[in-house]
Amino acid sequence: MYLLGYDIGSSSVKASLVDAHTGRCVSSAFYPKTEAAIIAVKPGWAEQDPASWWENLKLATADIMASSGADPKDIKAIGISYQMHGLVCVDKDQNVLRPSIIWCDSRAVPYGQKAFDTLGHENCLSHLLNSPGNFTASKLAWVKENEPELYDRIYKIMLPGDYIAMKLSGEICTTVSGLSEGMLWDFAEGAPAQILLDHYGMDRSILAEIRPTFSEQGRVSASAAAELGLAEGTPITYRAGDQPNNALSLNVFNPGEIASTAGTSGVVYGVLGEVNYDPQSRVNTFAHVNHTEEQTRLGVLLCINGTGILNSWMKRNVAPEGISYAQMNELASQAPIGSAGVSIMPFGNGAERMLQNRETGCSVHGVNFNIHDKSHLLRAAQEGIVFSFKYGIGIMEQMGMNVNKIHAGHANMFLSPIFRETLAGVTGAVIELYDTDGSVGAAKGAGIGAGIYKDNKEAFATLEKLAVIEPSDTAAYNEAYELWKSRM
Numbered sequence: 118m119y120l121l122g123y124d125i126g127s128s129s130v131k132a133s134l135v136d137a138h139t140g141r142c143v144s145s146a147f148y149p150k151t152e153a154a155i156i157a158v159k160p161g162w163a164e165q166d167p168a169s170w171w172e173n174l175k176l177a178t179a180d181i182m183a184s185s186g187a188d189p190k191d192i193k194a195i196g197i198s199y200q201m202h203g204l205v206c207v208d209k210d211q212n213v214l215r216p217s218i219i220w221c222d223s224r225a226v227p228y229g230q231k232a233f234d235t236l237g238h239e240n241c242l243s244h245l246l247n248s249p250g251n252f253t254a255s256k257l258a259w260v261k262e263n264e265p266e267l268y269d270r271i272y273k274i275m276l277p278g279d280y281i282a283m284k285l286s287g288e289i290c291t292t293v294s295g296l297s298e299g300m301l302w303d304f305a306e307g308a309p310a311q312i313l314l315d316h317y318g319m320d321r322s323i324l325a326e327i328r329p330t331f332s333e334q335g336r337v338s339a340s341a342a343a344e345l346g347l348a349e350g351t352p353i354t355y356r357a358g359d360q361p362n363n364a365l366s367l368n369v370f371n372p373g374e375i376a377s378t379a380g381t382s383g384v385v386y387g388v389l390g391e392v393n394y395d396p397q398s399r400v401n402t403f404a405h406v407n408h409t410e411e412q413t414r415l416g417v418l419l420c421i422n423g424t425g426i427l428n429s430w431m432k433r434n435v436a437p438e439g440i441s442y443a444q445m446n447e448l449a450s451q452a453p454i455g456s457a458g459v460s461i462m463p464f465g466n467g468a469e470r471m472l473q474n475r476e477t478g479c480s481v482h483g484v485n486f487n488i489h490d491k492s493h494l495l496r497a498a499q500e501g502i503v504f505s506f507k508y509g510i511g512i513m514e515q516m517g518m519n520v521n522k523i524h525a526g527h528a529n530m531f532l533s534p535i536f537r538e539t540l541a542g543v544t545g546a547v548i549e550l551y552d553t554d555g556s557v558g559a560a561k562g563a564g565i566g567a568g569i570y571k572d573n574k575e576a577f578a579t580l581e582k583l584a585v586i587e588p589s590d591t592a593a594y595n596e597a598y599e600l601w602k603s604r605m
Contacts, residue, residue, distance in 0.1 A: 122560030132177035133556035140579030146180035164216035196563030199278030201358035225255035253299030286335025331566035354566030366558025367524035379530030383424030419509035423463035449495035455597030461501035542594035548586040
């Protein structure tokens, strides 16, 4: 018995086939093999053709089915993870009307800011838990104003994962978690966000039907089965945005639990058990995968743009030429905790929401030409990234979150001993590293939605824990953090 998981990213589409009994991934594949194209007609714009996601999904599916030799009839459920905040528009015949405006497109910023100011900051935050910002609803507002004839033809709007589910099943539906990431869910009313729909002059009928995150959300149609080599009638039983799904993949479901990733950008995603928000909107708050009317579970998301990209910049420009990341970590470890007084602000990859959308740039502080060398700079870069995580976690703690354990995949910056030991030391949290990814998590989410697993504990009982990092040298790390913070 198998479970099939898809992860629809902006770089690639990944598929994984998971043995439901053992929890092991038996086959996985991703397409395209080079990074997927992003259409940028103007500066700040970013679009993708949804049809390209479907074509890459077909290729990935064919690959895993061929390599695994699995019988399509043995696949009992399908789960979908997807890039958040995108906008897909379709007409009544389910034809896509324009390229998808994806997460990193910034054209809707002024629309969201105007809504925030007009409706009132406190009003927006108490209902939406965020500024309308550059999210899906504001992207649709841009379409309404700039492409009115096309807007009039829209039957439903969808997120990227909703589109894939529609292609699989022919049914159009979404989730509360999905609506919340688009600023289209009102947490005070427990209903679609009428205050923002009214402000933008949009009819509620443009939204898809809502279904629970863990539930049957359609079945593979005959036409999709023929295209994909899957069995007609296979149920789709889970979908979630990539960050909530990453948390699910790491078995993060309950208040105080934290999931973190540290690739080009870095994310700290914590679960909150009560409705709350940051008054300065420095973090984003969405419905988590297990949020229900009876049980409040919110995902508080902190994103630091300057994470792995700073580390890679240091490798190219500061580290000795030809050095590997592992060798660079060894060189950095020659410097003491706190890098002998050198501090680096990792904010060189655009405006940071945590800093209230200020673009401060990366800066280096405290260098003494007589005592500091490459090792101090390399260590200070990693510490600076971690200290920015710590600063954001402080915002989460002000919202009522107790951070005592951080779950992460054994990848990217978490491969560095300095990075993970600094994070444990400065936060006082235990770091647990796991072997998993988003498409595998989506498959297990489908197992929960289909009732194959009774709950997340059973679904993730076989999740492989690779390492545990206990906090140590907390006084030294906190002293270095306080110096870093004083230089922000």
